[in-house]
Amino acid sequence: MDRTSARRSSVAPAVGGSSSGGSGTPSGHPSNRTKRKAKTGFAKLIGENAVLIISMSECCMCVIVKSLLVSLGVNPKVFNVDEEEKTSVLMKLSKMNEGASSGTGGPWELPAVYIGGKYLGGVDKVMESHINGELVPMLREVGALWL
Numbered sequence: 001m002d003r004t005s006a007r008r009s010s011v012a013p014a015v016g017g018s019s020s021g022g023s024g025t026p027s028g029h030p031s032n033r034t035k036r037k038a039k040t041g042f043a044k045l046i047g048e049n050a051v052l053i054i055s056m057s058e059c060c061m062c063v064i065v066k067s068l069l070v071s072l073g074v075n076p077k078v079f080n081v082d083e084e085e086k087t088s089v090l091m092k093l094s095k096m097n098e099g100a101s102s103g104t105g106g107p108w109e110l111p112a113v114y115i116g117g118k119y120l121g122g123v124d125k126v127m128e129s130h131i132n133g134e135l136v137p138m139l140r141e142v143g144a145l146w147l
């Protein structure tokens with residue numbers, strides 16, 4: 001079992017490239033399957049949650065975004081990434097967002113906030129949306145807020 005999968009729920013995607021390193025997993029078909037699962041795993045995680053925050057547990061900006069959403073009455077799904085996984089996860093998310101609208105680009109830093117399956121942005125975009133009064137209606141639209 002991969003060390004990351006032991007700490008996460010079953011819907012969490014596999015991350016990291018440890019399958020070719022000294023983990024004992026032979027290269028070839030199983031590692032290719034893992035790579036495909038990682039991409040579909042993130043897509044599934046993003047699609048199944050009204051609000052998803054991909055963050056680092058010790059990042060103050062990630063804590064600020066989560067605190068704001070919780071104070072508004074949202075219960076966001078939080079996917080914590082280790083420092084070693086950060087680059088790999090950001091690359092996967094950026095590739096997933098290439099097909100999306102060109103205005104958002106992709107996440108280049110954490111937190112990466114997804115609302116209703118769409119990439120909203122990082123802490124700056126979340127705060128900007130909140131100040132402009134766009135965040136609460138957006139959250140209501142996807143069913144993250146009922147009031």
